[in-house]
Amino acid sequence: MIINQISVFIENKEGRLAELLEILAGNNIDIRALSIADTADFGILRLIVNDPERAMNALEKEGVTVSKTQVIGVKLNDAPGALAHVLNVLSRHHISVEYTYAFITHSKNEACVILRVEDNDKAINILNQNGIELLRHIN
């Protein structure tokens, strides 16, 4: 149900993202999904990877500031309005979404969305009650 995302602090400097990704590549980490929130001076790189623990260790060893964040993954039909429906359900129950990003999986007609909310358990309950399918794990 709950997916471990790793969040990485990254300064806005030329080549820095490439360097971080090199560290992950060197440790044979596979990235499933990625999003970056950026400001003028820094960004936060958010990653879903095949092995979060190993990825965190590898980055920490290089002195990178990294933290684990628990997020929810939702499976969607790759069709218009699917994400709007999920967000409407959450909004009706006053669950606000801090951020979200989407990715497409290998299976056909299926999209996935990562949701970062304050209260994961509450959100999971509500999504379940509304028949929205959650990602159990990411492979």
Place this chain on the structure above:
Amino acid sequence: MYWNQEIETMPRESIVNLQGERLAACIRRVYDNVKPYREKMIAAGVTPEDIKTVEDLRKLPFTYKQDLRDNYPFGLFATPLDDVVRIHASSGTTGKQTVVGYTQNDLNIWDELMARTLTAAGGSRKSVIHVAYGYGLFTGGLGAHGGAQRIGAATVPVSVGNTKRQIQIMLDFGSSLLCCTPSYALHLAEAIEEAGIDKSALKLKSGCFGAEPWTGEMRSEIEARLNIKAFDIYGLSEVMGPGVSFECSAQSGLHISEDHFIAEIINPDTGEPLPYGESGELVFTCITKEALPLIRYRTRDVSSLIATPCACGRTHVRMTKPAGRTDDMLIIRGVNVFPSQIESVLLNFGDVAPHYIIIVDRVDNLDTLEVQVEMSPAFFSDEVRKIEELESNIRREIESVLGLAARIRLVEPKSIERSEGKAKRVIDKRKLI
């Protein structure tokens, strides 16, 4: 031009005799009225009877900024608060302000010394004196103001900021003598040029610039761009405020008003007094102050003293323009800043102080302050909003402690250079000395 010719051109021997008399009386008064001083003197084995001439000064223990902090706020005052009519304050090394007080008599002397300063810079009752030092706890504004009124000039208390309005006032009121920080003078010059104002419409003739370090090149630039003569003035609130020493028309060193202060140059490491001409730390004893007569106060400014006769005819000893500090104090936009103040703010945001570096620069003649702070797990969040909140909280705290706006930049761990031994906390790109 002198404000007080008799005193300002007094023979050196008479000055030294006057200083000796005033010193002896001052030490007696301080011993009787200020407990921390009495205790220091007892610990050093000195009694007021031992202090009869200027030569005896070296027997007395030094006073440090820390003493003001330890006795915050009024513990070193030699008069009851009832006799105090003004209180100013400047930054301390951490947290607490350095507080200074004045009796009415102290203010009269301050006005007199600023009157000497402004007169030496060409001021008179015919002048319109434009005071663009900050008014408030900072001594700059009110100090210059008092002297300007004493000489009978039309005094304009503009204070700092709002450059456009400053220029309008200069044009409309016919300001003839400008008092501000040298960097602000250049900023004004730039703004005047940018606005396309015909400089012949300005009535400025001279300026008294101080409260921050500046170079000879800056002086030439101010003089050329504003078409004025630029005079250096020196002061510190602990000793009095602006007007402790000032430049005359000869512009070769700043005359110290020796009828009120005794200046010494010492070796900052050993405390040994150094002869005239040698460079060391400047130390002041206030021999006439009633409320806060500091004894052998360590200014941390590096300077030297010149006792040879000056072309202007004044006999009071001159000090050279301060050439640095013996501590890590910075002067940013005229405000004294200690790196420890910034460190103590950062400490409030985590269990341990993060690695940080202070970057001071000058852009368009105005000082800029940036604090780079290394990101740590305690500061990090996966949400931009929370990190930005942290940045703005740090910015607000620093601004409230320093009274200066700072730009805060969070940087990656280990990106700030580590140095062997003492951490390097400041990069000053201004090249002022």
